Structure formats: C-alpha cells, structure tokens
Amino acid sequence: MKPVLLKEGIYWVGAVDWDLRYFHGPIYTTHRGTTYNSYLIADDHLTLVDAVYAPFAGELIGRIKAVADPSRIENVIVNHIETDHAGALPEIMKLAPGAKIYCSARARDGLQKHFPGAGWDYRVVKTGMELSTGRRTLTFVEAPMLHWPDSMFTYIPQEALLLPNDAFGQHLASSSRFDDEVDGHVLMEEAAKYYANILYPVSRLVLKKLAELEGMNIPVEMIAPSHGIIWRSRSSRIVEAYRRWAAGEWERKSLVVYETMWGSTMLMARAIAEGLSDQGVATKLYRISAGDYSDIIKELLEARLLVVGSSTIHRHFIASLAPFLDSLACLQPVNRIGAVFGSYGWSKGAAQAVTERLKQAGIETVPESLEVLWIPDQDDRQRCYQWGGSLAGLL
Ligand SMILES: Cc1cc2nc3c(=O)[nH]c(=O)nc-3n(C[C@H](O)[C@H](O)[C@H](O)COP(=O)(O)O)c2cc1C
Ligand SMILES: [Fe+2]
Ligand SMILES: [Fe+2]
Known part of the structure; x- marks a missing residue:
C-alpha cells in the first residue's frame, strides 16, 4: 500500500x-x-x-x-x-x-x-x-x-x-x-x-x-x-x-450471560431472556464459554441491564465466568444495573459470589436473586419467565 x-x-x-x-x-x-x-x-x-x-x-x-x-x-x-x-x-x-x-x-x-x-x-x-x-x-x-x-x-x-x-x-x-x-x-x-x-x-x-x-x-x-x-x-x-x-446512556436492552454444567442454569437463562424480550426488551443471550467476553462487554455499552447466571460449584460460581466478571471490575461500566440467577443442589453460593463481583464492578443488583433447586421444572421455568418480565420494569 x-x-x-x-x-x-x-x-x-x-x-x-x-x-x-x-x-x-x-x-x-x-x-x-x-x-x-x-x-x-x-x-x-x-x-x-x-x-x-x-x-x-x-x-x-x-x-x-x-x-x-x-x-x-x-x-x-x-x-x-x-x-x-x-x-x-x-x-x-x-x-x-x-x-x-x-x-x-x-x-x-x-x-x-x-x-x-x-x-x-x-x-x-x-x-x-x-x-x-x-x-x-x-x-x-x-x-x-x-x-x-x-x-x-x-x-x-x-x-x-x-x-x-x-x-x-x-x-x-x-x-x-x-x-x-x-x-x-x-x-x-x-x-x-x-x-x-x-x-x-x-x-x-x-x-x-x-x-x-x-x-x-x-x-x-x-x-x-x-x-x-x-x-x-x-x-x-x-x-x-x-x-x-x-x-452511560442506554437503550431498552438487556444481556443475559451465564454458565452451566448440565444445562439447568441454561433452561433458567432461556426462560428469563424470553420473559424480558416478551416485555419488549431487546435481549441477547450468551453462554460465556460459547463466545468471547470482550464482545459481550461491547454490548453493555447500550444495554442497561446485565443478568448473570451460574450454577453453584463448590459453593462458588463456575470459574469460566471469572474472566468476564474480573474484566467488568476493571472496566467499571457506567450506569448499569444487574440481576443474578442460577441452579444449585444443596448449600447455594454462586448467586451471592456473582452479586459481590458485580458490586465490585460498580453494578448494583436487584435485591432478590433467583435460585432454583436442581433441574427447573415447568413451575420453576414459569417463575424464571416472570422474573425476567419483572426485570423489564427496571428499564
Ligand atoms: C462438582 C460439583 C460441585 C457442586 N457444588 C455445589 C455446592 O457447593 N453447593 C450447591 O448448592 N450445589 C453444588 N453442586 C450442584 C449443582 O449446583 C447442581 O447440580 C445444579 O443443578 C447444576 O446446574 P447446571 O446444570 O446449570 O450446572 C455441585 C455440582 C457439581 C457437579
Ligand atoms: Fe494503541
Ligand atoms: Fe495505548
């Protein structure tokens, strides 16, 4: 050239x-x-x-x-x-x-x-x-x-x-x-x-x-x-x-970002995303291991709401979410709100750990996270759908 x-x-x-x-x-x-x-x-x-x-x-x-x-x-x-x-x-x-x-x-x-x-x-x-x-x-x-x-x-x-x-x-x-x-x-x-x-x-x-x-x-x-x-x-x-x-201006958009071991948290994520989009919120769904978190962070420039899900593993969230959550803590997105969900088997722990990480990133979360025991059944999925729909009210 x-x-x-x-x-x-x-x-x-x-x-x-x-x-x-x-x-x-x-x-x-x-x-x-x-x-x-x-x-x-x-x-x-x-x-x-x-x-x-x-x-x-x-x-x-x-x-x-x-x-x-x-x-x-x-x-x-x-x-x-x-x-x-x-x-x-x-x-x-x-x-x-x-x-x-x-x-x-x-x-x-x-x-x-x-x-x-x-x-x-x-x-x-x-x-x-x-x-x-x-x-x-x-x-x-x-x-x-x-x-x-x-x-x-x-x-x-x-x-x-x-x-x-x-x-x-x-x-x-x-x-x-x-x-x-x-x-x-x-x-x-x-x-x-x-x-x-x-x-x-x-x-x-x-x-x-x-x-x-x-x-x-x-x-x-x-x-x-x-x-x-x-x-x-x-x-x-x-x-x-x-x-x-x-x-930190925003549009009526949300991101649902999650990780799962056996698919329970994925079923929750899909129902939550549907609840949000059925309320007219443009929503994107990301399984963290399926893509690239620097692309997801770009989407956050327009989305007001970040919904993060993980099942509990050894009282913690799944480690593949850590680079994304750590990056958010580095980048301190402006004027964003969060919500947290996930499946668990006995002690719980992931939702609280994710909530703490979002707080470190300056993202305030809604007080009630959504947790489901084991595999979400029809009622649980309906609860997820409604929870997603209620989050739309924040936007
Ligand atoms: C290696 C491993 C460790 C786990 N540790 C915990 C734990 O500490 N506390 C808990 O409540 N559940 C624990 N669980 C149970 C999972 O959270 C539960 O199976 C959940 O439904 C999995 O959801 P997922 O299919 O979305 O990964 C553990 C599961 C595995 C496989
Ligand atoms: Fe440069
Ligand atoms: Fe530079």
Whole structure:
C-alpha cells in the first residue's frame, strides 16, 4: 500500500496488521485485525507523528521513503508511549538520529524506561504549546489517562485535523483508510468494542476532555487516530458516540450471560431472556464459554441491564465466568444495573459470589436473586419467565 494523502502534504505512513487476533494479551479479541497509524507531515521541517509496533518498522520506513528521505525527519511527535506505537521508534531514530522527540513529561519518563540509554533529544510539551513545521503549527493537548498517563493529542489548526492517538480508534484492518470507504456498521461496532474494552474505566475523563476540546473552540474536521479508520466525513459521529458511551446512556436492552454444567442454569437463562424480550426488551443471550467476553462487554455499552447466571460449584460460581466478571471490575461500566440467577443442589453460593463481583464492578443488583433447586421444572421455568418480565420494569 502506498502512503495515503490525508491533507496536502500530510500522509498516512502506518501499517496494516491483518493477522492480529488478540490485543493486550488474551483479553481483547480483534476478529478484524488492526492498523498502527503513523502520520508524516511533509512541511519545511519533516515531522513524524507516532510510529508503529516494532515488527512493522520496515513497512513504516518504506512508506516514509516513498514521500521523503527519513534522515530528513527533524521532529518526532510521541503522543503515546505504548509498545504498539513507540515500538518502532528506535528504528526511526537510527535513521534520523538528530530528530527531536516532542512528548509529555510522563511520556519522556516512560520512554527512558522503555529505551534505556537511547540518549534521544526530548522536548517536553504541555497543553497549548506549539511547534511550527513551516506552513503548519502543531498544537499539543495533554490527555492524561486517555488512556495512559503519558497520552496527548496533537492538533493542526490549519487543517482542522486532530491526531488523538488511541482515542477514537478501532481495531479494524482494511485496505481503505477513511470512514466513507468502509461499512459504517462494522466501523461503529469496532469503535464501540474499543471504547468498552479500553476507555470505559476513564469515562469521566472522556467527558471532561470532550468539554475541554469544545471549550477551546477548535474546529475539528478530520480525526486521525492511531488504530483503524480515519474519520474524514463523519467525525462528529464518533465524538457524539464517545459522549453517549462516557455518559452511560442506554437503550431498552438487556444481556443475559451465564454458565452451566448440565444445562439447568441454561433452561433458567432461556426462560428469563424470553420473559424480558416478551416485555419488549431487546435481549441477547450468551453462554460465556460459547463466545468471547470482550464482545459481550461491547454490548453493555447500550444495554442497561446485565443478568448473570451460574450454577453453584463448590459453593462458588463456575470459574469460566471469572474472566468476564474480573474484566467488568476493571472496566467499571457506567450506569448499569444487574440481576443474578442460577441452579444449585444443596448449600447455594454462586448467586451471592456473582452479586459481590458485580458490586465490585460498580453494578448494583436487584435485591432478590433467583435460585432454583436442581433441574427447573415447568413451575420453576414459569417463575424464571416472570422474573425476567419483572426485570423489564427496571428499564
Ligand atoms: C462438582 C460439583 C460441585 C457442586 N457444588 C455445589 C455446592 O457447593 N453447593 C450447591 O448448592 N450445589 C453444588 N453442586 C450442584 C449443582 O449446583 C447442581 O447440580 C445444579 O443443578 C447444576 O446446574 P447446571 O446444570 O446449570 O450446572 C455441585 C455440582 C457439581 C457437579
Ligand atoms: Fe495505548
Ligand atoms: Fe494503541
């Protein structure tokens, strides 16, 4: 793929990773791969904004060479030090050893630990500071914890172009680079999965940053994140989605997520889901071992109600639910409510343990969980159906 022109003299020079299926270790499945986006500003002073994951350094350098001699790079902007972006930095700095690295103070500290002894020429920047590349001025906006302490955004007022690194990204490999060239549904689905699995816990900061950007009165026409597709025609769509997700807005939707050993809790789950959907609540049913919890967490961006079921095993819930429940505790979904159910044989224990985990995730549960002894009979299933229907009243 050739470098792709965003604006006159500004090129995408990143890399497409078609093969990636897991991100951040095993916790985030990337069914559609990803991209590492890097941008070259071919102005009087050649400037690179962010690099790529180290295995893709060769691709990055090849694309830079198609525009300009990399040894001419004078400035490297590091908006974020995470390995998927700064990994290829040493290769760039070998080619352009005199380049100055512009980054936040936390980024400089982090880079010194990631690349000890590199001896690079760091220029620490703060919100509002500017760097002229000739015809353009780069303006820096610190964005601590969006999503690391070092994170910052770079803004180019002459082009109304925002380069926010990981914010507004999606793990989506494509031969297209722009939002108007890809399926909008797929794009928003991947953007939502990205928000839910990466930015959910910092939703309050997202709202503050959106307000701050609005207050700065800077027109933003194009948003070029560090992963996936560039928002060229519909940048307001992703900004509005971030506002909705961060505010914890919801639709009349619910998720029923469960695990079972011999099928009793599954019979309960199906009856509960039917009770909910017969009351007009759009409901999705997931057996946790049948799929992927990072996809389920994405669904929680729209669903208000999370109903979790497990039978009791050794006074506890079935362990395959643990990664999902632990992830919820990490991600702290905004403004969600829960309900808990399951089958048991003698002592019980699963429902209480699940309730505690949901509480750790900031999800308040309805006081009455629903537990059924052994295999649910016709009456039990009717009870499940009605319990599901009564939960609909919460929405
Ligand atoms: C290995 C094992 C351990 C169990 N431990 C408990 C327990 O500690 N307390 C309890 O009430 N039931 C316990 N049970 C009983 C199950 O909760 C009961 O069989 C339930 O109906 C299974 O529902 P399921 O088919 O949805 O898995 C245990 C069952 C198994 C197979
Ligand atoms: Fe990151
Ligand atoms: Fe990233």
